[in-house]
Amino acid sequence: MISGNSAVMRKALLDALSLPAFILLFTMMGFGSLARGAGFGAEMAAVASLLIWGLPGQLAMVELTATGQGFIAIVFACSLANARFLPMVVSFVPAMSRGRSTRAGMLLDAQLLSINSWAVCLREFPHIEPEFRHRYYVTFAGSILAAAVAGTLLGYHGAVLLPAALVLGLIFVSPLFFALLLSAVPGRAERFSMLLGCVTIPVAHYLFPSVDLLITGMVGGSLGFALGKFWKAGDAD
């Protein structure tokens, strides 16, 4: 068990720098260059990474703006693409076991959340004393957010020109990271849900592309939850 403010902050920084900060740097470089192509200013792209802080929604915003959609359509599409934050916040906050917290504090924590922090923190929290988890989270999330904003600006200004094959490898790093991280998630219901999510997404994407993730979450998640319960009941017999 890790405890102590400086030990926890050191661990958070090292964990962020071991991979996630670089992944965010590279992925947001991609976003930065797309945002430029769509006509956004550099500071707008940076603020988008800082305040939207959810790549699928940011990409929806840039793509729909580039194709000349209206304000409502763009904002709506971005919102739908980022709807996963609702269940993510709900499943994350109790795991952080932050004792007393004001509503404003909780909203700020929710604003800092991203898939990276969610997946990494849920994995690391069991090794950290409960009273230090919030500090770990804020340090980790803050570092990768800084990397993301830096990446957005670097990508916007086309600071780094790399061979196309290498760029593709770098883009691929992000999904690989999550696939490996998620493969180690314990819990039967969670594993069933992930498996069913993978089965549902192609169908949902084909039928309802704009709400495919929402459908995937609801179908895969509730079936996985039910299967987990069913299995546990079977074990008890």
Next chain:
Amino acid sequence: MPTESLWLIVLGCAAATFIWRALGVVVVKRIDAHGAFFQLITCVSYAMVAGLVFRMIIMPESELAAVSLTTRIIAVAIAFAAYYLFRRRLVAGVLAGGLSLSVMVAWTG
């Protein structure tokens, strides 16, 4: 498009994303963290995140769409092999998978 409307889009999108986060805070204040509903929501988030990752690998809309599905799947297999070979080190898996994809793309050009 004029600068003001682009700013409006950025801030509108930020607000529209924040709504989900704020709703999450509202819900979490009202539920029992050890109850069945909490477990259900946790399962929903895992299904969504797994679906998102699956979509990024199998049905990408990014530049990765130009890379063949076979190449992407081989790279994932290499990543998992390296991950387990190096005692579950994420860095090993990610590096092996990313690099092998780059090499295969460069090779088949």
